[in-house]
Amino acid sequence: MGKKHEKTKKILKIIGPIIALCGLGLAIMGFADMIISTRKGEMPSLFWGLIAGLPLIAIGAMISLTGFRREIIRYTKNESVPVVNEAGEEIAPAVSAIASAAKGAERNICPDCGKPNEEGAKFCRHCGKPLYITCPVCGEQVRAGAYCDKCGAKLD
Ligand SMILES: [Zn+2]
Numbered sequence: 001m002g003k004k005h006e007k008t009k010k011i012l013k014i015i016g017p018i019i020a021l022c023g024l025g026l027a028i029m030g031f032a033d034m035i036i037s038t039r040k041g042e043m044p045s046l047f048w049g050l051i052a053g054l055p056l057i058a059i060g061a062m063i064s065l066t067g068f069r070r071e072i073i074r075y076t077k078n079e080s081v082p083v084v085n086e087a088g089e090e091i092a093p094a095v096s097a098i099a100s101a102a103k104g105a106e107r108n109i110c111p112d113c114g115k116p117n118e119e120g121a122k123f124c125r126h127c128g129k130p131l132y133i134t135c136p137v138c139g140e141q142v143r144a145g146a147y148c149d150k151c152g153a154k155l156d
């Protein structure tokens with residue numbers, strides 16, 4: 001998730017509720033004016049507030065939903081609420097990331113004892129041997145093994 005994206009979401013989280021609240025204010029004003037004017041038998045003069053307010057509430061709610069989508073997804077993840085397609089698109093990369101992390105955990109096999117370790121583990125939890133070493137040729141941190149998986153140099 002990029003920083004710019006985060007910033008956009010932050011702005012959406014602020015702007016969305018503000019627009020929705022403005023819309024709500026206008027709608028209440030228009031609605032109250034309509035009731036008061038109807039009782040007095042006059043034409044409501046602030047009826048436009050209701051007309052302008054309702055779409056603003058909808059737009060504000062939509063912007064808020066976009067901004068808070070991640071929080072909403074997190075919240076609804078454990079519920080059996082059917083997730084809309086758009087949200088599904090955002091979940092998909094996370095799911096594949098978890099899936100590949102799970103695969104990585106399977107792959108993080110100790111070169112010395114052959115037992116699996118957590119992904120990102122630096123040392124084998126079964127025998128204590130290092131799982132990663134610094135390649136003497138390219139200088140990258142690579143998985144311990146017969147060859148460097150970054151440059152192909154033979155490791156000893
Ligand atoms: Zn080991």
Ligand SMILES: [Zn+2]
Nearest residue numbers: 135138148151
């Ligand atoms: Zn290398």
